[in-house]
Amino acid sequence: MTPAALSEILDATWPASAVGRSGGFTLRGDGSGGRRVSAATADGAVTEAGLDEAETAMRAEGRAPLFMVREGEIALDVRLAARGYEIAHPTRLIRLDIPLAPPPPGIVHAHWPPLAIQRDLWAAGGVGPDRLAIMARARPPRTSLLARAGQRPAGTAFAALSGRAAMLHALEVAPSVRRRGIGTALVAAAARWAARHGAATLLLLVEAGNTASLALCRRLGASETPAYHYRIAARPG
Known part of the structure:
Protein backbone atom coordinates (compact mmCIF):
# COMPACT_ATOMS: atom_id res chain seq x y z
CA MET A 1 0.00 0.00 0.00
CA THR A 2 1.34 3.44 -0.91
CA PRO A 3 1.91 6.04 1.82
CA ALA A 4 -0.82 8.25 0.35
CA ALA A 5 -3.32 5.38 0.26
CA LEU A 6 -2.62 4.46 3.89
CA SER A 7 -3.09 8.07 5.03
CA GLU A 8 -6.31 8.36 3.04
CA ILE A 9 -7.76 5.35 4.85
CA LEU A 10 -6.56 6.59 8.25
CA ASP A 11 -7.93 10.08 7.70
CA ALA A 12 -11.31 8.61 6.74
CA THR A 13 -11.61 6.05 9.52
CA TRP A 14 -9.69 7.72 12.38
CA PRO A 15 -9.80 11.45 11.60
CA ALA A 16 -8.06 14.30 13.40
CA SER A 17 -10.08 17.26 14.61
CA ALA A 18 -7.83 19.74 12.80
CA VAL A 19 -5.81 19.35 9.60
CA GLY A 20 -3.51 21.91 7.98
CA ARG A 21 -0.55 22.04 5.61
CA SER A 22 2.89 23.55 5.97
CA GLY A 23 6.23 22.99 4.25
CA GLY A 24 4.95 20.15 2.09
CA PHE A 25 3.49 18.27 5.07
CA THR A 26 -0.02 17.52 6.27
CA LEU A 27 -0.22 18.57 9.91
CA ARG A 28 -2.78 16.98 12.21
CA GLY A 29 -3.76 18.25 15.62
CA ASP A 30 -5.97 16.50 18.15
CA GLY A 31 -5.05 17.28 21.73
CA SER A 32 -4.66 13.99 23.57
CA GLY A 33 -6.31 11.85 20.90
CA GLY A 34 -3.08 9.94 20.27
CA ARG A 35 -0.19 9.87 17.83
CA ALA A 42 4.88 14.21 3.93
CA ASP A 43 2.80 15.18 0.91
CA GLY A 44 5.63 14.51 -1.53
CA ALA A 45 9.33 15.23 -1.84
CA VAL A 46 10.89 16.51 1.38
CA THR A 47 13.22 19.49 1.67
CA GLU A 48 15.17 20.88 4.61
CA ALA A 49 13.30 24.17 4.30
CA GLY A 50 9.99 22.31 4.34
CA LEU A 51 10.98 20.42 7.47
CA ASP A 52 11.96 23.68 9.13
CA GLU A 53 8.54 25.13 8.29
CA ALA A 54 6.63 22.07 9.55
CA GLU A 55 8.63 21.99 12.79
CA THR A 56 8.01 25.69 13.36
CA ALA A 57 4.26 25.28 12.75
CA MET A 58 3.96 22.43 15.26
CA ARG A 59 6.01 24.25 17.90
CA ALA A 60 3.86 27.35 17.39
CA GLU A 61 0.91 25.21 18.50
CA GLY A 62 2.75 24.42 21.74
CA ARG A 63 3.66 20.83 20.91
CA ALA A 64 6.79 18.90 20.09
CA PRO A 65 7.18 18.00 16.41
CA LEU A 66 6.01 14.48 15.59
CA PHE A 67 6.33 12.83 12.18
CA MET A 68 4.86 9.60 10.83
CA VAL A 69 7.32 7.93 8.48
CA ARG A 70 5.44 5.50 6.27
CA GLU A 71 6.90 2.46 4.57
CA GLY A 72 9.22 3.50 1.72
CA GLU A 73 9.79 7.08 2.90
CA ILE A 74 13.55 6.61 3.20
CA ALA A 75 14.58 10.18 2.38
CA LEU A 76 12.33 11.59 5.10
CA ASP A 77 13.61 9.03 7.59
CA VAL A 78 17.25 9.93 6.84
CA ARG A 79 16.62 13.67 7.17
CA LEU A 80 14.82 13.27 10.49
CA ALA A 81 17.52 10.97 11.86
CA ALA A 82 20.13 13.59 10.95
CA ARG A 83 18.15 16.11 12.99
CA GLY A 84 18.25 13.87 16.05
CA TYR A 85 14.74 12.45 15.83
CA GLU A 86 14.34 9.02 17.42
CA ILE A 87 12.29 6.08 16.10
CA ALA A 88 9.22 5.16 18.14
CA HIS A 89 6.32 2.72 17.88
CA PRO A 90 7.01 0.78 14.66
CA THR A 91 3.64 -0.46 13.45
CA ARG A 92 2.54 -3.29 11.15
CA LEU A 93 -0.29 -3.18 8.64
CA ILE A 94 -2.47 -6.30 8.87
CA ARG A 95 -4.60 -7.23 5.87
CA LEU A 96 -7.40 -9.81 5.95
CA ASP A 97 -9.30 -10.79 2.84
CA ILE A 98 -13.07 -10.86 3.24
CA PRO A 99 -15.01 -13.04 3.92
CA LEU A 100 -13.74 -14.66 7.09
CA ALA A 101 -15.42 -17.47 8.97
CA PRO A 102 -18.37 -15.88 10.83
CA PRO A 103 -18.29 -15.51 14.62
CA PRO A 104 -20.52 -17.76 16.74
CA PRO A 105 -24.16 -16.62 16.56
CA GLY A 106 -25.10 -14.00 19.09
CA ILE A 107 -21.64 -13.37 20.52
CA VAL A 108 -21.00 -10.03 18.77
CA HIS A 109 -23.44 -7.27 17.86
CA ALA A 110 -22.72 -4.36 15.52
CA HIS A 111 -24.47 -1.05 16.14
CA TRP A 112 -24.04 2.70 16.28
CA PRO A 113 -23.62 4.64 18.51
CA PRO A 114 -21.65 2.73 21.17
CA LEU A 115 -23.38 1.79 24.41
CA ALA A 116 -22.31 2.97 27.84
CA ILE A 117 -20.86 -0.45 28.64
CA GLN A 118 -18.61 -0.20 25.58
CA ARG A 119 -17.38 3.20 26.70
CA ASP A 120 -16.57 1.61 30.07
CA LEU A 121 -14.65 -1.23 28.41
CA TRP A 122 -12.67 1.23 26.31
CA ALA A 123 -11.99 3.48 29.29
CA ALA A 124 -10.56 0.53 31.22
CA GLY A 125 -8.15 -0.03 28.32
CA GLY A 126 -7.10 3.61 28.05
CA VAL A 127 -9.47 4.65 25.25
CA GLY A 128 -11.05 7.78 26.68
CA PRO A 129 -13.28 10.64 25.51
CA ASP A 130 -10.76 12.02 22.98
CA ARG A 131 -10.69 8.75 21.09
CA LEU A 132 -14.45 8.34 21.33
CA ALA A 133 -14.71 11.77 19.70
CA ILE A 134 -12.50 10.50 16.85
CA MET A 135 -14.92 7.62 16.28
CA ALA A 136 -17.83 10.06 16.16
CA ARG A 137 -16.03 12.16 13.53
CA ALA A 138 -15.40 9.22 11.18
CA ARG A 139 -17.50 9.32 8.04
CA PRO A 140 -20.26 6.68 7.76
CA PRO A 141 -20.49 3.81 7.28
CA ARG A 142 -19.04 3.11 10.71
CA THR A 143 -19.96 0.78 13.54
CA SER A 144 -19.13 -0.26 17.06
CA LEU A 145 -18.92 -3.93 17.99
CA LEU A 146 -19.86 -5.42 21.36
CA ALA A 147 -18.88 -8.97 22.27
CA ARG A 148 -20.39 -10.92 25.14
CA ALA A 149 -19.25 -13.95 27.09
CA GLY A 150 -22.51 -15.44 28.28
CA GLN A 151 -24.41 -12.41 29.57
CA ARG A 152 -21.27 -10.42 30.40
CA PRO A 153 -19.80 -7.68 28.17
CA ALA A 154 -16.45 -9.05 27.07
CA GLY A 155 -14.96 -6.83 24.39
CA THR A 156 -15.50 -3.97 22.01
CA ALA A 157 -14.07 -2.44 18.84
CA PHE A 158 -14.72 0.25 16.24
CA ALA A 159 -14.71 -0.11 12.45
CA ALA A 160 -15.21 2.31 9.58
CA LEU A 161 -15.08 2.11 5.79
CA SER A 162 -12.91 3.85 3.22
CA GLY A 163 -13.64 2.77 -0.32
CA ARG A 164 -13.32 -1.01 -0.60
CA ALA A 165 -11.34 -1.29 2.64
CA ALA A 166 -12.54 -1.31 6.23
CA MET A 167 -10.25 -0.54 9.13
CA LEU A 168 -10.68 -1.91 12.64
CA HIS A 169 -9.60 0.33 15.52
CA ALA A 170 -9.65 0.29 19.32
CA LEU A 171 -10.11 -3.44 19.82
CA GLU A 172 -10.35 -4.07 23.54
CA VAL A 173 -11.00 -7.36 25.36
CA ALA A 174 -11.73 -7.45 29.09
CA PRO A 175 -8.76 -8.98 30.97
CA SER A 176 -10.95 -11.61 32.65
CA VAL A 177 -11.93 -13.22 29.33
CA ARG A 178 -8.74 -12.96 27.29
CA ARG A 179 -7.54 -16.05 25.42
CA ARG A 180 -11.13 -17.26 24.99
CA GLY A 181 -11.60 -16.26 21.35
CA ILE A 182 -13.23 -12.87 22.00
CA GLY A 183 -10.68 -10.98 19.90
CA THR A 184 -11.11 -13.44 17.04
CA ALA A 185 -14.88 -13.05 17.23
CA LEU A 186 -14.61 -9.25 17.12
CA VAL A 187 -12.36 -9.36 14.05
CA ALA A 188 -14.68 -11.82 12.30
CA ALA A 189 -17.72 -9.67 13.12
CA ALA A 190 -15.95 -6.59 11.77
CA ALA A 191 -15.23 -8.46 8.54
CA ARG A 192 -18.86 -9.53 8.25
CA TRP A 193 -20.03 -5.95 8.79
CA ALA A 194 -17.52 -4.68 6.23
CA ALA A 195 -18.65 -7.24 3.66
CA ARG A 196 -22.24 -6.04 4.01
CA HIS A 197 -21.00 -2.58 3.05
CA GLY A 198 -19.06 -3.73 -0.01
CA ALA A 199 -15.56 -4.01 1.43
CA ALA A 200 -13.11 -6.60 0.12
CA THR A 201 -10.41 -6.11 2.77
CA LEU A 202 -10.24 -5.61 6.52
CA LEU A 203 -7.20 -3.73 7.81
CA LEU A 204 -5.71 -3.38 11.27
CA LEU A 205 -2.69 -1.48 12.55
CA VAL A 206 -0.75 -3.30 15.27
CA GLU A 207 2.40 -2.12 17.01
CA ALA A 208 5.31 -4.46 16.34
CA GLY A 209 5.67 -5.19 20.05
CA ASN A 210 2.07 -6.32 20.47
CA THR A 211 2.81 -10.01 20.05
CA ALA A 212 -0.61 -11.20 21.22
CA SER A 213 -2.52 -9.20 18.60
CA LEU A 214 -0.06 -10.13 15.87
CA ALA A 215 -0.42 -13.81 16.76
CA LEU A 216 -4.22 -13.54 16.62
CA CYS A 217 -4.07 -12.00 13.14
CA ARG A 218 -1.64 -14.63 11.89
CA ARG A 219 -3.97 -17.38 13.09
CA LEU A 220 -6.67 -15.81 10.93
CA GLY A 221 -4.43 -15.99 7.85
CA ALA A 222 -3.60 -12.30 7.65
CA SER A 223 -0.83 -10.84 5.56
CA GLU A 224 1.49 -8.47 7.38
CA THR A 225 3.75 -5.66 6.17
CA PRO A 226 5.51 -2.69 7.77
CA ALA A 227 3.21 0.34 7.82
CA TYR A 228 5.04 3.18 9.55
CA HIS A 229 7.00 4.35 12.53
CA TYR A 230 7.16 7.71 14.23
CA ARG A 231 10.10 10.05 14.52
CA ILE A 232 10.04 12.04 17.74
CA ALA A 233 12.31 14.99 18.51
CA ALA A 234 14.99 13.88 20.96
CA ARG A 235 16.07 17.37 21.92
CA PRO A 236 14.25 20.61 22.74
CA GLY A 237 13.57 22.87 19.77
Whole structure:
Protein backbone atom coordinates (compact mmCIF):
# COMPACT_ATOMS: atom_id res chain seq x y z
CA MET A 1 0.00 0.00 0.00
CA THR A 2 1.34 3.44 -0.91
CA PRO A 3 1.91 6.04 1.82
CA ALA A 4 -0.82 8.25 0.35
CA ALA A 5 -3.32 5.38 0.26
CA LEU A 6 -2.62 4.46 3.89
CA SER A 7 -3.09 8.07 5.03
CA GLU A 8 -6.31 8.36 3.04
CA ILE A 9 -7.76 5.35 4.85
CA LEU A 10 -6.56 6.59 8.25
CA ASP A 11 -7.93 10.08 7.70
CA ALA A 12 -11.31 8.61 6.74
CA THR A 13 -11.61 6.05 9.52
CA TRP A 14 -9.69 7.72 12.38
CA PRO A 15 -9.80 11.45 11.60
CA ALA A 16 -8.06 14.30 13.40
CA SER A 17 -10.08 17.26 14.61
CA ALA A 18 -7.83 19.74 12.80
CA VAL A 19 -5.81 19.35 9.60
CA GLY A 20 -3.51 21.91 7.98
CA ARG A 21 -0.55 22.04 5.61
CA SER A 22 2.89 23.55 5.97
CA GLY A 23 6.23 22.99 4.25
CA GLY A 24 4.95 20.15 2.09
CA PHE A 25 3.49 18.27 5.07
CA THR A 26 -0.02 17.52 6.27
CA LEU A 27 -0.22 18.57 9.91
CA ARG A 28 -2.78 16.98 12.21
CA GLY A 29 -3.76 18.25 15.62
CA ASP A 30 -5.97 16.50 18.15
CA GLY A 31 -5.05 17.28 21.73
CA SER A 32 -4.66 13.99 23.57
CA GLY A 33 -6.31 11.85 20.90
CA GLY A 34 -3.08 9.94 20.27
CA ARG A 35 -0.19 9.87 17.83
CA ARG A 36 -2.12 8.85 14.70
CA VAL A 37 -4.17 12.05 14.80
CA SER A 38 -1.25 14.27 15.86
CA ALA A 39 1.55 13.28 13.48
CA ALA A 40 2.67 15.13 10.36
CA THR A 41 3.00 13.22 7.08
CA ALA A 42 4.88 14.21 3.93
CA ASP A 43 2.80 15.18 0.91
CA GLY A 44 5.63 14.51 -1.53
CA ALA A 45 9.33 15.23 -1.84
CA VAL A 46 10.89 16.51 1.38
CA THR A 47 13.22 19.49 1.67
CA GLU A 48 15.17 20.88 4.61
CA ALA A 49 13.30 24.17 4.30
CA GLY A 50 9.99 22.31 4.34
CA LEU A 51 10.98 20.42 7.47
CA ASP A 52 11.96 23.68 9.13
CA GLU A 53 8.54 25.13 8.29
CA ALA A 54 6.63 22.07 9.55
CA GLU A 55 8.63 21.99 12.79
CA THR A 56 8.01 25.69 13.36
CA ALA A 57 4.26 25.28 12.75
CA MET A 58 3.96 22.43 15.26
CA ARG A 59 6.01 24.25 17.90
CA ALA A 60 3.86 27.35 17.39
CA GLU A 61 0.91 25.21 18.50
CA GLY A 62 2.75 24.42 21.74
CA ARG A 63 3.66 20.83 20.91
CA ALA A 64 6.79 18.90 20.09
CA PRO A 65 7.18 18.00 16.41
CA LEU A 66 6.01 14.48 15.59
CA PHE A 67 6.33 12.83 12.18
CA MET A 68 4.86 9.60 10.83
CA VAL A 69 7.32 7.93 8.48
CA ARG A 70 5.44 5.50 6.27
CA GLU A 71 6.90 2.46 4.57
CA GLY A 72 9.22 3.50 1.72
CA GLU A 73 9.79 7.08 2.90
CA ILE A 74 13.55 6.61 3.20
CA ALA A 75 14.58 10.18 2.38
CA LEU A 76 12.33 11.59 5.10
CA ASP A 77 13.61 9.03 7.59
CA VAL A 78 17.25 9.93 6.84
CA ARG A 79 16.62 13.67 7.17
CA LEU A 80 14.82 13.27 10.49
CA ALA A 81 17.52 10.97 11.86
CA ALA A 82 20.13 13.59 10.95
CA ARG A 83 18.15 16.11 12.99
CA GLY A 84 18.25 13.87 16.05
CA TYR A 85 14.74 12.45 15.83
CA GLU A 86 14.34 9.02 17.42
CA ILE A 87 12.29 6.08 16.10
CA ALA A 88 9.22 5.16 18.14
CA HIS A 89 6.32 2.72 17.88
CA PRO A 90 7.01 0.78 14.66
CA THR A 91 3.64 -0.46 13.45
CA ARG A 92 2.54 -3.29 11.15
CA LEU A 93 -0.29 -3.18 8.64
CA ILE A 94 -2.47 -6.30 8.87
CA ARG A 95 -4.60 -7.23 5.87
CA LEU A 96 -7.40 -9.81 5.95
CA ASP A 97 -9.30 -10.79 2.84
CA ILE A 98 -13.07 -10.86 3.24
CA PRO A 99 -15.01 -13.04 3.92
CA LEU A 100 -13.74 -14.66 7.09
CA ALA A 101 -15.42 -17.47 8.97
CA PRO A 102 -18.37 -15.88 10.83
CA PRO A 103 -18.29 -15.51 14.62
CA PRO A 104 -20.52 -17.76 16.74
CA PRO A 105 -24.16 -16.62 16.56
CA GLY A 106 -25.10 -14.00 19.09
CA ILE A 107 -21.64 -13.37 20.52
CA VAL A 108 -21.00 -10.03 18.77
CA HIS A 109 -23.44 -7.27 17.86
CA ALA A 110 -22.72 -4.36 15.52
CA HIS A 111 -24.47 -1.05 16.14
CA TRP A 112 -24.04 2.70 16.28
CA PRO A 113 -23.62 4.64 18.51
CA PRO A 114 -21.65 2.73 21.17
CA LEU A 115 -23.38 1.79 24.41
CA ALA A 116 -22.31 2.97 27.84
CA ILE A 117 -20.86 -0.45 28.64
CA GLN A 118 -18.61 -0.20 25.58
CA ARG A 119 -17.38 3.20 26.70
CA ASP A 120 -16.57 1.61 30.07
CA LEU A 121 -14.65 -1.23 28.41
CA TRP A 122 -12.67 1.23 26.31
CA ALA A 123 -11.99 3.48 29.29
CA ALA A 124 -10.56 0.53 31.22
CA GLY A 125 -8.15 -0.03 28.32
CA GLY A 126 -7.10 3.61 28.05
CA VAL A 127 -9.47 4.65 25.25
CA GLY A 128 -11.05 7.78 26.68
CA PRO A 129 -13.28 10.64 25.51
CA ASP A 130 -10.76 12.02 22.98
CA ARG A 131 -10.69 8.75 21.09
CA LEU A 132 -14.45 8.34 21.33
CA ALA A 133 -14.71 11.77 19.70
CA ILE A 134 -12.50 10.50 16.85
CA MET A 135 -14.92 7.62 16.28
CA ALA A 136 -17.83 10.06 16.16
CA ARG A 137 -16.03 12.16 13.53
CA ALA A 138 -15.40 9.22 11.18
CA ARG A 139 -17.50 9.32 8.04
CA PRO A 140 -20.26 6.68 7.76
CA PRO A 141 -20.49 3.81 7.28
CA ARG A 142 -19.04 3.11 10.71
CA THR A 143 -19.96 0.78 13.54
CA SER A 144 -19.13 -0.26 17.06
CA LEU A 145 -18.92 -3.93 17.99
CA LEU A 146 -19.86 -5.42 21.36
CA ALA A 147 -18.88 -8.97 22.27
CA ARG A 148 -20.39 -10.92 25.14
CA ALA A 149 -19.25 -13.95 27.09
CA GLY A 150 -22.51 -15.44 28.28
CA GLN A 151 -24.41 -12.41 29.57
CA ARG A 152 -21.27 -10.42 30.40
CA PRO A 153 -19.80 -7.68 28.17
CA ALA A 154 -16.45 -9.05 27.07
CA GLY A 155 -14.96 -6.83 24.39
CA THR A 156 -15.50 -3.97 22.01
CA ALA A 157 -14.07 -2.44 18.84
CA PHE A 158 -14.72 0.25 16.24
CA ALA A 159 -14.71 -0.11 12.45
CA ALA A 160 -15.21 2.31 9.58
CA LEU A 161 -15.08 2.11 5.79
CA SER A 162 -12.91 3.85 3.22
CA GLY A 163 -13.64 2.77 -0.32
CA ARG A 164 -13.32 -1.01 -0.60
CA ALA A 165 -11.34 -1.29 2.64
CA ALA A 166 -12.54 -1.31 6.23
CA MET A 167 -10.25 -0.54 9.13
CA LEU A 168 -10.68 -1.91 12.64
CA HIS A 169 -9.60 0.33 15.52
CA ALA A 170 -9.65 0.29 19.32
CA LEU A 171 -10.11 -3.44 19.82
CA GLU A 172 -10.35 -4.07 23.54
CA VAL A 173 -11.00 -7.36 25.36
CA ALA A 174 -11.73 -7.45 29.09
CA PRO A 175 -8.76 -8.98 30.97
CA SER A 176 -10.95 -11.61 32.65
CA VAL A 177 -11.93 -13.22 29.33
CA ARG A 178 -8.74 -12.96 27.29
CA ARG A 179 -7.54 -16.05 25.42
CA ARG A 180 -11.13 -17.26 24.99
CA GLY A 181 -11.60 -16.26 21.35
CA ILE A 182 -13.23 -12.87 22.00
CA GLY A 183 -10.68 -10.98 19.90
CA THR A 184 -11.11 -13.44 17.04
CA ALA A 185 -14.88 -13.05 17.23
CA LEU A 186 -14.61 -9.25 17.12
CA VAL A 187 -12.36 -9.36 14.05
CA ALA A 188 -14.68 -11.82 12.30
CA ALA A 189 -17.72 -9.67 13.12
CA ALA A 190 -15.95 -6.59 11.77
CA ALA A 191 -15.23 -8.46 8.54
CA ARG A 192 -18.86 -9.53 8.25
CA TRP A 193 -20.03 -5.95 8.79
CA ALA A 194 -17.52 -4.68 6.23
CA ALA A 195 -18.65 -7.24 3.66
CA ARG A 196 -22.24 -6.04 4.01
CA HIS A 197 -21.00 -2.58 3.05
CA GLY A 198 -19.06 -3.73 -0.01
CA ALA A 199 -15.56 -4.01 1.43
CA ALA A 200 -13.11 -6.60 0.12
CA THR A 201 -10.41 -6.11 2.77
CA LEU A 202 -10.24 -5.61 6.52
CA LEU A 203 -7.20 -3.73 7.81
CA LEU A 204 -5.71 -3.38 11.27
CA LEU A 205 -2.69 -1.48 12.55
CA VAL A 206 -0.75 -3.30 15.27
CA GLU A 207 2.40 -2.12 17.01
CA ALA A 208 5.31 -4.46 16.34
CA GLY A 209 5.67 -5.19 20.05
CA ASN A 210 2.07 -6.32 20.47
CA THR A 211 2.81 -10.01 20.05
CA ALA A 212 -0.61 -11.20 21.22
CA SER A 213 -2.52 -9.20 18.60
CA LEU A 214 -0.06 -10.13 15.87
CA ALA A 215 -0.42 -13.81 16.76
CA LEU A 216 -4.22 -13.54 16.62
CA CYS A 217 -4.07 -12.00 13.14
CA ARG A 218 -1.64 -14.63 11.89
CA ARG A 219 -3.97 -17.38 13.09
CA LEU A 220 -6.67 -15.81 10.93
CA GLY A 221 -4.43 -15.99 7.85
CA ALA A 222 -3.60 -12.30 7.65
CA SER A 223 -0.83 -10.84 5.56
CA GLU A 224 1.49 -8.47 7.38
CA THR A 225 3.75 -5.66 6.17
CA PRO A 226 5.51 -2.69 7.77
CA ALA A 227 3.21 0.34 7.82
CA TYR A 228 5.04 3.18 9.55
CA HIS A 229 7.00 4.35 12.53
CA TYR A 230 7.16 7.71 14.23
CA ARG A 231 10.10 10.05 14.52
CA ILE A 232 10.04 12.04 17.74
CA ALA A 233 12.31 14.99 18.51
CA ALA A 234 14.99 13.88 20.96
CA ARG A 235 16.07 17.37 21.92
CA PRO A 236 14.25 20.61 22.74
CA GLY A 237 13.57 22.87 19.77
